[in-house]
Amino acid sequence: MVFNKNLMKEISLIILYGILSHMVSSQSLTPEVMATSGDYYKQSNSSISFTLGESSTETHSAGGYILTQGFQQPFGVTVRGVDVHVFLEGPFGTFQMNTELNTKNLIPVNQPYNDPPWNYDGNESADPIPNPDVVDWVLIELRDADSAGSAKPSTRIARQAAFLLKNGSVVGVDGSSILQFNHVLKHKLFVAVWHRNHLGIISADPVPREGGIHLIDFSTSLTTVYHGADGYKEVSPGLDVFAMAGGDANADGIIDNVDKTLWNADAGTQGYKATDFDLDAQVNNQAKNKTWVYNGPYSSQVIVPSGCGTPFVDDRNGQSYNTVEIGSQCWMAENLNIGALVIAGTAQSNNGLIERYCYNNSISNCDIYGGLYQWDEAMAYSTMEGTQGICPDGWHLPKNSEFIELLAFLGSEAGSMLKEAGTEHWIAPNIATNESGFTALGAGFVQNPGNFFSLKARAGFWSSSEPFPSGVFAYYIYLVNYNPSVYNYNNSKTLAYSVRCLKD
Numbered sequence: 227m228v229f230n231k232n233l234m235k236e237i238s239l240i241i242l243y244g245i246l247s248h249m250v251s252s253q254s255l256t257p258e259v260m261a262t263s264g265d266y267y268k269q270s271n272s273s274i275s276f277t278l279g280e281s282s283t284e285t286h287s288a289g290g291y292i293l294t295q296g297f298q299q300p301f302g303v304t305v306r307g308v309d310v311h312v313f314l315e316g317p318f319g320t321f322q323m324n325t326e327l328n329t330k331n332l333i334p335v336n337q338p339y340n341d342p343p344w345n346y347d348g349n350e351s352a353d354p355i356p357n358p359d360v361v362d363w364v365l366i367e368l369r370d371a372d373s374a375g376s377a378k379p380s381t382r383i384a385r386q387a388a389f390l391l392k393n394g395s396v397v398g399v400d401g402s403s404i405l406q407f408n409h410v411l412k413h414k415l416f417v418a419v420w421h422r423n424h425l426g427i428i429s430a431d432p433v434p435r436e437g438g439i440h441l442i443d444f445s446t447s448l449t450t451v452y453h454g455a456d457g458y459k460e461v462s463p464g465l466d467v468f469a470m471a472g473g474d475a476n477a478d479g480i481i482d483n484v485d486k487t488l489w490n491a492d493a494g495t496q497g498y499k500a501t502d503f504d505l506d507a508q509v510n511n512q513a514k515n516k517t518w519v520y521n522g523p524y525s526s527q528v529i530v531p532s533g534c535g536t537p538f539v540d541d542r543n544g545q546s547y548n549t550v551e552i553g554s555q556c557w558m559a560e561n562l563n564i565g566a567l568v569i570a571g572t573a574q575s576n577n578g579l580i581e582r583y584c585y586n587n588s589i590s591n592c593d594i595y596g597g598l599y600q601w602d603e604a605m606a607y608s609t610m611e612g613t614q615g616i617c618p619d620g621w622h623l624p625k626n627s628e629f630i631e632l633l634a635f636l637g638s639e640a641g642s643m644l645k646e647a648g649t650e651h652w653i654a655p656n657i658a659t660n661e662s663g664f665t666a667l668g669a670g671f672v673q674n675p676g677n678f679f680s681l682k683a684r685a686g687f688w689s690s691s692e693p694f695p696s697g698v699f700a701y702y703i704y705l706v707n708y709n710p711s712v713y714n715y716n717n718s719k720t721l722a723y724s725v726r727c728l729k730d
C-alpha cells in the first residue's frame with residue numbers, strides 16, 4: 227500500500243482534535259518526550275503527545291489543551307544564537323572602545339583563557355584577527371538556573387571564547403556573527419562575561435529570547451548585572467553607559483593592592499599584558515589611574531568555583547583532608563587529626579600544645595578516625611563561638627547554628643546522608659548513604675578517666691557553641707549506626723569527640 231505520511235498526519239490531527247474537542251475537564255497538559263515516531267498518548271482525558279516522524283515540531287492548542295507533534299525535545303527552550311553587548315571600562319572612550327591591541331598586532335590568535343581562574347580549554351582561534359574593530363578576546367559563559375543567585379558554577383552549560391568589537395558587540399571568531407550554541411534549557415538562561423583584567427559579570431535576570439535569539443545588552447544600566455552596584459559601573463555619566471570594571475590584573479574577582487603590585491612590576495613595559503588595564507598596549511599611569519584607582523570597592527559578583535571539593539593540606543603537620551561543599555558550606559570530609567597523643571585518663575590541658583586522644587590509645591585509630599578532643603582543647607581554650615580553635619588557618623570549629631544549617635539543608639535523613647555507607651567504619655546495621663559526601667565515621671568517644679565508647683557505633687562532632695548560661699556543657703551533634711537521624715544536644719565539655727572544621 228502507499229503510505230502517505232502527510233495524509234496520515236492530517237488524519238491523525240483530525241482525530242486528535244476530535245478528542246480534544248470532546249474533553250471537558252480543564253487539566254493542563256505537559257508535552258511528553260517521545261523517543262520514536264508514530265504514536266499518541268491519552269490518559270484520563272488529560273494528556274496527549276504525538277509524533278509522526280517529521281523533524282519539525284508544532285504545538286496546537288484548543289481550549290485549555292495543548293497538542294504537540296513532531297520529534298520532541300525535553301520540554302524547554304533551546305539556546306542557539308546569543309547576542310551579547312558589553313563594554314570594558316579600560317578601553318572605553320566616550321562612545322566606543324579603543325582597538326590599540328589589534329592595531330599593534332598584539333591580540334593572540336588563540337583564545338587566552340586557558341589559565342586559571344578560567345581553565346577554559348576551547349580551541350577558538352583566528353589568524354589573522356578577522357576584523358579591525360576587535361578590541362580583545364572575552365569569554366562568554368551560559369548558566370542554566372532559576373535565578374542569578376542560584377546560578378552557581380555547577381549550572382554552567384557552555385562556554386565560548388569570542389571577540390569583543392569596539393561598539394560592544396560580542397562576535398564569533400569570524401569577526402562578525404553572533405555566538406552560536408545548541409543547548410536545551412531546563413531552567414532559564416543567565417549569561418556571564420569574563421575578561422582578562424576586568425571584573426566578570428552575570429545577567430541579573432534571565433536573558434530574554436526574541437525571534438529565536440537570546441539577547442542581552444549589558445551597557446544600558448547597572449540593573450542588567452547581578453548585584454550591579456557592587457561590581458559594575460557607569461563609565462559615561464549623563465550618557466547612561468555602563469561597563470565592566472577594570473584593574474583586576476590577577477583575575478581573582480577583586481581589585482586590590484595585589485593588582486597594584488603587579489602593575490608596579492610591569493610599569494613602563496608594553497605588550498598584551500594583564501596589567502594594561504586600558505588595553506592600549508602600554509602599562510602606564512594613565513591606565514592605572516583611570517581604572518585601578520577608582521575600582522577598590524568593586525568585586526565580581528559572579529559566583530565562582532569555591533575550590534571546595536579538592537583536598538586541603540594542613541601545613542602544621544602535613545595532614546591532607548578531603549573537602550566537600552554541602553549547600554553553601556565547605557566542610558572537611560575527614561576528622562581533624564593533629565596533636566600529641568595523650569593517654570586517655572589524662573586531661574588535655576591549656577599548655578600551648580594541641581593534644582589528642584586516639585581510640586584505645588592507638589595511633590592507628592587516629593590515622594583512620596582522627597583525633598578525639600575535649601571541648602576546651604578543641605576550642606584552643608577560647609570560649610568564642612565560631613573561633614578557629616585547633617582548626618587550620620582559614621577554617622573554624624562550627625557554630626551550632628552552622629550545624630543546624632547543614633542539617634536543614636539535608637533534611638530528615640541527614641544522618642544517613644552524612645555517614646559513610648557500608649560496615650568498614652560502622653557496625654551493622656548502618657543506615658547510611660553518604661549522599662552529602664561528609665563521610666562521617668563511627669569514631670566513638672572518650673569519657674575520662676580513660677574509658678572508650680562506641681567505636682563504629684557513634685560519631686560526635688563538637689560545635690563551638692555553649693548553652694546559656696555558659697558552664698560545663700557545649701553543643702555537639704552525634705550520629706548512630708542504626709538510624710538516619712542526627713542528634714543535636716549539649717553535653718559535658720570533658721567528653722572527647724571528633725572535630726570537623728568548616729571553612730571560614
Ligand SMILES: [Ca+2]
Nearest residue numbers: 474476478480
Ligand atoms: Ca585582583
Ligand SMILES: [Ca+2]
Nearest residue numbers: 504506508513
Ligand atoms: Ca595602558
Ligand SMILES: [Ca+2]
Nearest residue numbers: 575577579581
Ligand atoms: Ca593542649
